Amino acid sequence: MTDKDVPATLGQSFLNETLLAGAIGIGLVLLFMLVYYRLPGAIACLALAYYALAVYAMFRIIPVTLTLAGIAAFVLSVGMAVDANILIFERTKEELRAGKTLVSGIEAGFNRAWNSIFDSNMSSLITASILYFLGSPTIKGFALVLIIGVATSLFTAITVSRTLLRVVVKQSFAARAWLFGVTDEEFQARALPGRYRREARGRV
Numbered sequence: 001m002t003d004k005d006v007p008a009t010l011g012q013s014f015l016n017e018t019l020l021a022g023a024i025g026i027g028l029v030l031l032f033m034l035v036y037y038r039l040p041g042a043i044a045c046l047a048l049a050y051y052a053l054a055v056y057a058m059f060r061i062i063p064v065t066l067t068l069a070g071i072a073a074f075v076l077s078v079g080m081a082v083d084a085n086i087l088i089f090e091r092t093k094e095e096l097r098a099g100k101t102l103v104s105g106i107e108a109g110f111n112r113a114w115n116s117i118f119d120s121n122m123s124s125l126i127t128a129s130i131l132y133f134l135g136s137p138t139i140k141g142f143a144l145v146l147i148i149g150v151a152t153s154l155f156t157a158i159t160v161s162r163t164l165l166r167v168v169v170k171q172s173f174a175a176r177a178w179l180f181g182v183t184d185e186e187f188q189a190r191a192l193p194g195r196y197r198r199e200a201r202g203r204v
Contacts, residue, residue: 077149084157
């Protein structure tokens with residue numbers, strides 16, 4: 001082997017290191033969601049697990065050759081899926097602090113976050129489509145994985161997360177303020193008329 005030769009194992013080594021880095025990054029994101037968002041974060045983790053399985057199924061159906069660029073696109077799409085859940089959960093907190101019930105607060109949180117989620121995902125899909133049709137083969141692989149990931153994340157964030165939360169919040173154990181990252185006073189604002197409710201809205 002000369003100095004200019006590159007062993008075949010080098011590419012496999014880079015791929016393994018990239019997969020490990022992606023797994024660590026996704027694991028840290030899931031840990032953050034659990035610690036910071038608690039019950040909604042746990043729901044988001046379940047939705048992301050479904051998202052990963054759905055994307056893997058799409059890769060098998062199309063099929064997609066997962067290169068280093070494709071792995072980068074997949075990790076990026078996971079970040080966008082998490083971002084959608086964060087928007088929803090923060091909107092839900094605002095609604096709870098404004099005095100809404102748990103069920104109505106979650107519904108309002110999803111409805112208020114939808115426009116922002118739709119706009120950001122559509123922008124990403126348009127950009128990825130341009131890259132796919134006009135880019136080089138490497139860029140096309142990146143763009144294709146990103147298109148699949150973003151489209152799937154849009155579905156899981158709005159449909160899967162919402163369905164799971166609708167089921168969970170009806171359970172008795174879910175009626176606790178700390179599970180949603182708000183104080184007991186804010187969580188109980190729905191039961192208080194008049195002055196406190198107006199003050200809660202003023203803090204949003």
